[in-house]
Amino acid sequence: MYTDLMNAPRTARQRARAELTREILDAARRQLGEAGPSALSLRAVARELGMASSAIYRYFKSRDELLTALIIEGYDEIGDAAEAADDPAAEPDERWTAIWRGVREWALTNRHEFALLFGTPVPGYAAPPQAAVAAGRMPLALARVVADAKAAGVLAPPPAPTCDPALIDAGTAELLPGAGFDADETARVILAWNRLVGIVSYELHGHLHRVTADDAGFFDYTARVSGAFAGLRFA
Amino acid sequence: MYTDLMNAPRTARQRARAELTREILDAARRQLGEAGPSALSLRAVARELGMASSAIYRYFKSRDELLTALIIEGYDEIGDAAEAADDPAAEPDERWTAIWRGVREWALTNRHEFALLFGTPVPGYAAPPQAAVAAGRMPLALARVVADAKAAGVLAPPPAPTCDPALIDAGTAELLPGAGFDADETARVILAWNRLVGIVSYELHGHLHRVTADDAGFFDYTARVSGAFAGLRFA
DNA sequence: CAAAAAAGTGAGCAGTGCTCTCGTTATGAA
DNA sequence: TTCATAACGAGAGCACTGCTCACTTTTTTG
Numbered sequence: 327m328y329t330d331l332m333n334a335p336r337t338a339r340q341r342a343r344a345e346l347t348r349e350i351l352d353a354a355r356r357q358l359g360e361a362g363p364s365a366l367s368l369r370a371v372a373r374e375l376g377m378a379s380s381a382i383y384r385y386f387k388s389r390d391e392l393l394t395a396l397i398i399e400g401y402d403e404i405g406d407a408a409e410a411a412d413d414p415a416a417e418p419d420e421r422w423t424a425i426w427r428g429v430r431e432w433a434l435t436n437r438h439e440f441a442l443l444f445g446t447p448v449p450g451y452a453a454p455p456q457a458a459v460a461a462g463r464m465p466l467a468l469a470r471v472v473a474d475a476k477a478a479g480v481l482a483p484p485p486a487p488t489c490d491p492a493l494i495d496a497g498t499a500e501l502l503p504g505a506g507f508d509a510d511e512t513a514r515v516i517l518a519w520n521r522l523v524g525i526v527s528y529e530l531h532g533h534l535h536r537v538t539a540d541d542a543g544f545f546d547y548t549a550r551v552s553g554a555f556a557g558l559r560f561a
Numbered sequence: 562m563y564t565d566l567m568n569a570p571r572t573a574r575q576r577a578r579a580e581l582t583r584e585i586l587d588a589a590r591r592q593l594g595e596a597g598p599s600a601l602s603l604r605a606v607a608r609e610l611g612m613a614s615s616a617i618y619r620y621f622k623s624r625d626e627l628l629t630a631l632i633i634e635g636y637d638e639i640g641d642a643a644e645a646a647d648d649p650a651a652e653p654d655e656r657w658t659a660i661w662r663g664v665r666e667w668a669l670t671n672r673h674e675f676a677l678l679f680g681t682p683v684p685g686y687a688a689p690p691q692a693a694v695a696a697g698r699m700p701l702a703l704a705r706v707v708a709d710a711k712a713a714g715v716l717a718p719p720p721a722p723t724c725d726p727a728l729i730d731a732g733t734a735e736l737l738p739g740a741g742f743d744a745d746e747t748a749r750v751i752l753a754w755n756r757l758v759g760i761v762s763y764e765l766h767g768h769l770h771r772v773t774a775d776d777a778g779f780f781d782y783t784a785r786v787s788g789a790f791a792g793l794r795f796a
Numbered sequence: 797c798a799a800a801a802a803a804g805t806g807a808g809c810a811g812t813g814c815t816c817t818c819g820t821t822a823t824g825a826a
Numbered sequence: 827t828t829c830a831t832a833a834c835g836a837g838a839g840c841a842c843t844g845c846t847c848a849c850t851t852t853t854t855t856g
Contacts, residue, residue: 339802339853363681364599368844378805380846389844445681446598447766458771485720487785487795495774516772517756517783524759525752531682536693537751539730548752550722555790560722574822574833603813613836615815624813 347385349375351399354392358438363393363445393442398457400439405463407432412467418475419553419560425467426522426549433526440530444523465519466503472515472556473504481511481557489513514556521552582620584610586634589627593673598628598680628677633692635674640698642667647702653710654788654795660702661757661784668761675765679758700754701738707750707791708739716746716792724748749791756787 353374357366368389372379386392411428412421433440443461475481491509499512507515525548528534529541538544550560588606603624607614621627646663647656668675678696710716726744734747742750760783763769764776773779785795 337854343803367842369842379844380806381804383845384803441681444762444766444768446676461768485786486789487782489782490778493773493775493779493782495771498772513779513782516769517760517786520759520763520768521752521756524755524762527679527759527762528755531679533679533696533755534751536730537733538728540728543725543728544748547722547724547728547748551720551752551790554721555786572823578833602811604811614813615837616835618814619834 401460408464408467422553469515484510636695643699643702657788719745
């Protein structure tokens with residue numbers, strides 16, 4: 327993909343190509359923030375860059391491919407946000423809350439990008455395989471806290487309903503960090519990840535309007551609930 | 562709105578209007594199922610009905626208004642699904658699971674409508690007030706089970722992290738059925754509602770691809786986890 | 797230096813939401 | 827029953843979209 331060309335540009339042309347690719351992405355990003363994914367217009371991007379609309383197609387084969395590039399970038403940024411918020415030296419409960427807050431923060435300041443990642447998929451769009459690893463970074467940050475708590479022996483045993491190992495994909499468990507997660511622990515991480523995205527989506531899409539009174543406060547409460555379910559002990 | 566005109570059509574013209582309005586909605590619904598929300602085209606709907614595209618505007622002021630009508634219809638249908646799945650005579654845990662499954666079933670057979678309700682909001686769209694009551698029916702079905710379990714004295718006490726009452730909107734608690742819900746109970750219902758929508762969204766959007774191995778099974782597990790958190794006892 | 801590859805251009809196609817004007821038709825009051 | 831009014835449908839048209847194609851210009855490379 328385009329990222330290949332960003333590395334080690336040799337000729338002037340390749341350098342220009344990398345730069346322009348970046349500029350297209352930036353312009354698209356700016357437009358995304360103003361109008362939302364469905365209103366992203368290739369022609370408008372071209373206009374902003376002062377080039378013919380057809381020239382964009384030298385860089386991205388289609389509008390969907392541009393969106394895909396933005397999606398991968400988004401997954402990476404939300405992964406960055408989660409990892410940057412995590413201080414491995416801190417206590418598990420603090421780490422957990424920090425990661426949650428970091429993700430929410432990113433979502434609030436990049437709501438259209440967030441919608442691109444976790445909202446309705448665009449037309450007939452299928453997630454490209456290279457997005458999978460980027461997409462996994464955020465939930466992995468959560469898993470790391472659980473893994474460290476487990477290694478430190480401060481992880482609470484799983485609560486009542488247990489998860490049948492057959493429900494979890496074989497590849498998932500071994501993808502998780504630290505000493506092997508069992509099905510219950512894996513399920514708890516999956517649900518925490520789903521909960522984090524779910525509650526942020528609700529806030530962003532207005533479903534909590536007139537339901538909760540303090541979005542940030544309710545979010546923190548949700549983080550604690552989710553962390554406790556995942557086996558962390560909160561002060 | 563258009564629904565007003567559906568009731569008690571008197572003159573032939575009013576009857577024709579009501580019928581055509583319904584046909585437009587049906588055609589739009591059909592198109593939605595084939596292509597998704599972003600691809601819903603007013604012109605295509607008009608073509609299917611054999612009328613000029615401009616004539617549609619006599620019935621819906623804009624594409625967004627058509628979508629709004631579909632959204633309200635969707636909220637009502639998912640409310641129907643939840644209520645129809647609920648057998649008030651059954652045990653709380655069975656009722657809970659039945660409602661969850663009913664909602665999932667509806668979502669699987671109406672995935673585009675589901676996306677319309679809980680996915681990325683369309684362009685600059687704001688949820689119309691008349692949608693609020695329809696939107697509340699599904700979570701209310703969940704709340705009813707909790708309320709009945711509470712009345713029967715079989716509701717488990719809230720788990721560790723408690724919810725500050727200040728986080729819940731004042732109107733929410735009194736909207737819930739049965740003897741007054743406190744903040745903790747209300748929060749648990751909100752989170753159950755959010756969880757149900759969240760896990761279905763994940764399944765529908767493919768985020769669980771290669772993460773879980775059995776979508777229906779993991780969904781049931783999630784329902785149990787969520788029900789237990791809400792205070793229900795599962796067999 | 798010349799051939800080849802890449803980049804940029806502008807016209808054009810088929811489609812979109814939406815507006816406007818224009819005839820037609822049904823309705824409800826005089 | 828007459829008739830002004832309001833509702834309706836049609837069609838042209840505007841500004842926009844994604845995308846393709848033939849064409850020229852520029853850069854790289856053998």
